[in-house]
Amino acid sequence: MSTPVPSVRVEDREERTLVAARAHRSRENLLRTRDLVLSIAAPIVLLLLWEVCARLLIIDPRFFPAPTKILLAGWEMLRSGELWTHTGPTLLRLLVGGGLGAILGIAVGLLMGSSRALNAAVGPLFSALYPLPKIAIFPILLMIFGPTELPKIIAVFITTFFILQISTVSGVRAIDARLLEAGAAYGARGLSRFRFVVLPGAMPFVFSGLRTATGTAVVVVTAVEFTGASTTGLGYLIWNSWQLFIPEKLYVGLLVIGVIGAVLTWLLARCETLLLPWRRRG
Structure with missing residues (x-):
């Protein structure tokens, strides 16, 4: 006589679903934070690069004045x-x-x-x-x-x-x-x-x-x-x-x-x- 396979309890399935949902939300929050940081950091880095190049005369400040002057x-x-x-x-x-x-x-x-x-x-x-x-x-x-x-x-x-x-x-x-x-x-x-x-x-x-x-x-x-x-x-x-x-x-x-x-x-x-x-x- 075969031994019946125990069925997965409904509570276990619900718990795994909640864990997966929390992990998904956590990942989405991390991605949103990363995107926000990148969207702010990228322009700042470019402006700093522009400022340094204008101050060191790597680019002509007559045509590309430093952002601080602008x-x-x-x-x-x-x-x-x-x-x-x-x-x-x-x-x-x-x-x-x-x-x-x-x-x-x-x-x-x-x-x-x-x-x-x-x-x-x-x-x-x-x-x-x-x-x-x-x-x-x-x-x-x-x-x-x-x-x-x-x-x-x-x-x-x-x-x-x-x-x-x-x-x-x-x-x-x-x-x-x-x-x-x-x-x-x-x-x-x-x-x-x-x-x-x-x-x-x-x-x-x-x-x-x-x-x-x-x-x-x-x-x-x-x-x-x-x-x-x-x-x-x-x-x-x-x-x-x-x-x-x-x-x-x-x-x-x-x-x-x-x-x-x-x-x-x-x-x-x-x-x-x-x-x-x-x-x-x-």
């Missing part, structure tokens, strides 16, 4: 108000033009993605207009509206609008047909279908488009501020500093533009985490 110039510009004089207009153009362009682009993209007829009517037109360089359109805007704030805001608006329109249409079309069928089976029609199926399904693509549009809008607003139509803005600060050969101020402008882009991207990531909790990592 920070000192930025502090002086901040105290005198010069830095805010240029940062404020750039932020205004980005937020107004980019915000309106994003809202309208998402709305039009949702409509085009949901309506086959509308997409057939205006889709080819938008596809033809999107590749046009926005900087090339800027002189036309100047001829129509003059050297005012409106052409700069419109240039940012157009840039953001097309990126969000394309991303949103792609998001609607990428929704799994099984989700649409499941929504229909549960009685989702009209506004309910849009609210509970279409909009959540398209939102990951919308946020991806927002991140792309943010970087592109920063590039466009800086480029239009390079022109003689502007006497304010970080782009003007960079261009004017190059003309007057004041490299410290030029690098301050570049630094502020980078900070603005990084902060806006971080805010979008936080909003995505809050609005799309099912996409959270870790």
